[in-house]
Amino acid sequence: MTDTSTVKSYLPWLVATALFMEQLDATIVNTAIPSIAASLNVTPLSLKSVVTSYILSLAVGIPVSGWMADRFGTRRVFGTAIAIFTLASVLCGLSVNAEMMVFARLLQGLGGAMMMPVGRLAIIRTFPKSELLGAMNFVILPALIGPLLGPTVGGLIVHWASWRAIFFVNVPVGLLALFLVFRYMPDYKGAEPRPLDVIGLILFSSGTALLSWLLEIFGEHTLDMVTMMLMLGLSVALLAAYVWHANKEEFPLLRLALLKVRTFRISVLGGFITRLGIGGLPFLLPLLYQLGLKLPAWQSGLLMMPTAAAAMGMKLIAPKVLARFGYRQVLIVNTICIGLTIALFTLVGPGTPWYAIAGIGLLQGFFNSLQFSSMNTLAYADVAQKDSSMASTIASSFQQLSMSFGLASGSLVTGWFLGRVPQTDQVMVTSALHHAFLALAITTMLSSLVFWRLRRGDGESISRGKPQAQEASAQDSAPLSQA
Incomplete structure (x- = not known):
């Protein structure tokens, strides 16, 4: 039986490795689409489904992952997820046609x-909770670094090897992760198994x-506007129907009553809006560097490295910053700082020195890392242990939606300002990106x-290891006993 201290030492590495994959x-896969299309004898546009199927x-x-963990x-x-993800990676690398690739990516996404x-x-x-900040601060790094490294690593692999190697690199990492899972992953289950909300899952x-x-296909003219609006209305209606269903169901798929916990609600909803701006950067920055500055892909990737480096360095500082200033002050000020650093990219043009661009990237990575560390840990400050599974599922679901919204908003805003100007027009492309x-x-x-x-003392159970005031805790947690 592995002792608790050993589990605490290895578990963050295990989860971080899996999340990084x-x-x-x-x-x-984005930078490999042209090579994959040529290999499978299809057009690059027809492989858009390879990207969207994963999402x-x-x-x-x-949404169903929390129920599975409890059951x-x-x-x-977690071990099954890694096994599915690794097997699907092999199937992606062995794909002989577009249909097999799409199926493998769907399977890979389910594992992820x-x-x-x-x-x-x-x-x-x-x-x-007193140790949660340090652990979560370590684990969220893949979420910051993965999207930044993805296009660069993909481009380098395609340049030096086959596109199939993009997927095969997951195999040794997945096998190592599986070994660590069955050695160091604790086995937690729900105290009282709840039935699966099938109707809620469908809705x-x-x-x-x-x-x-x-959101992925918007603006590509693959569907007419009337059809797009009808499908948008259908998606909104399905989500509204779920909210109505969840309020009546005894064991809903996502217990939305948990959003009555004030700190959890603010973290989830505030994070959702914040990611609308941050989420567009992995899409916009390569366009600025490659189309606006006319840099090759590998140099564009190098310019994004300072952001990843600053994000890693920030994990050493975040606990002290939060302990000193508190969640409220940090999130208010840091969110504004993120907006200001995004605005600094409007000053980047063909004549901007590389070290100035790297400096902006360092600031961006620094503030982004602090933001995600703060939002992701504040969410669990006042959530009871018995509700942690549901809270994790709700937070992950909202984060996945916010990632889709963020990427879409970046492309939509750029397309709006660019209009019908050809993407070969360096001046106009740069101007459109600056507006975005x-x-x-x-x-x-x-x-x-x-x-x-x-409130001033919110989150101190995590940042300083102090329990929240009983009055606030009772006020925020009361609805949960009735949900």
Whole structure:
């Protein structure tokens, strides 16, 4: 039997490794689409489904992951997720046609969907709240670094080897992760197994999957506007029907009553809005560097490295910053700082020195890392241990939606300002990107208003290891006993 201290030492590494695989694969395939299309004898546009299928399966799989963890245990579900993800990676690399590739990516997304909430749940239940900040601060790094490294790593692999190697690199990592799972992953189960909300699963998953798909294809003219609006209305109706269903169901798929916990609600909703600005950066920055500055892909990738380096360095400082200033002050000020650094990219043009661009990237990574560390840990400050599984599932579902919204908003805003100007027009492309950065910066700064609803002592059970005031705790937790 592995002792608790050993589990605490290895579990963050295990979860971080699995999440890194999942986040990296969400973007690494993008730069390989032309090579994959040539190999499979199809057009690059027809392989758009290879990208969207992964995102769709994430949207469908995440909501049911909490129920599976409660029913079958975190060790079995997390190990199965890694096994599915690794097997699907092999199938992707062996694909002989587009249909096989899409099926393999759907399977890969389902594996990835179980990794994120179940891994986070294991962390929450293993570490006391006084130690949760350090553990979560380490685990969220893949979410910051994966999307930044994905296009660069994918481009380098395609340049030096076959596109199939993009997927095969997951095999040794997956096998190592499986070994660590069955050695160090604790096996937590729900105290009282609840029935699966099948109707809720159909309503919520179909609504989020349809909405995510529409966001991915919006602006590509593959559907006429009337059809797009009808499908958008259908997705909204499905999600509204789920809310109505969840309020009546005794054991809903996602217990939305948990949002009555004030700090959890502010963290989830505030994070959702904040990611609308931040989420567009992995899409916009490569366009700025490659189309606006005319840099090759490898140099564009190098310019994104300072952001990843700053994000890693920030994990050493975040606990002290939060302990010193508190969640309320940090999130209000830091959200504005993120918006200002996004706005600084409007000053980047063909004549901008590389070290100035790297400096902005360092600031961006620094503030982004602090933001995600703060939002992701504040969410569990006042959530009872028995509700941690549901809280993790809800937070992961909202984060997946916000990622889709963020990427879509970046492309939509850029397309709006670019209009019908050819993408070969360097001056106009750069101007359109500058306008997009400014719009996303304003959106991000406005999201700081959500965090004004925090109180001065919120989150001290995590940042300082202090229990929340009994009055506030009783007020915020009372609805849960009735839900």
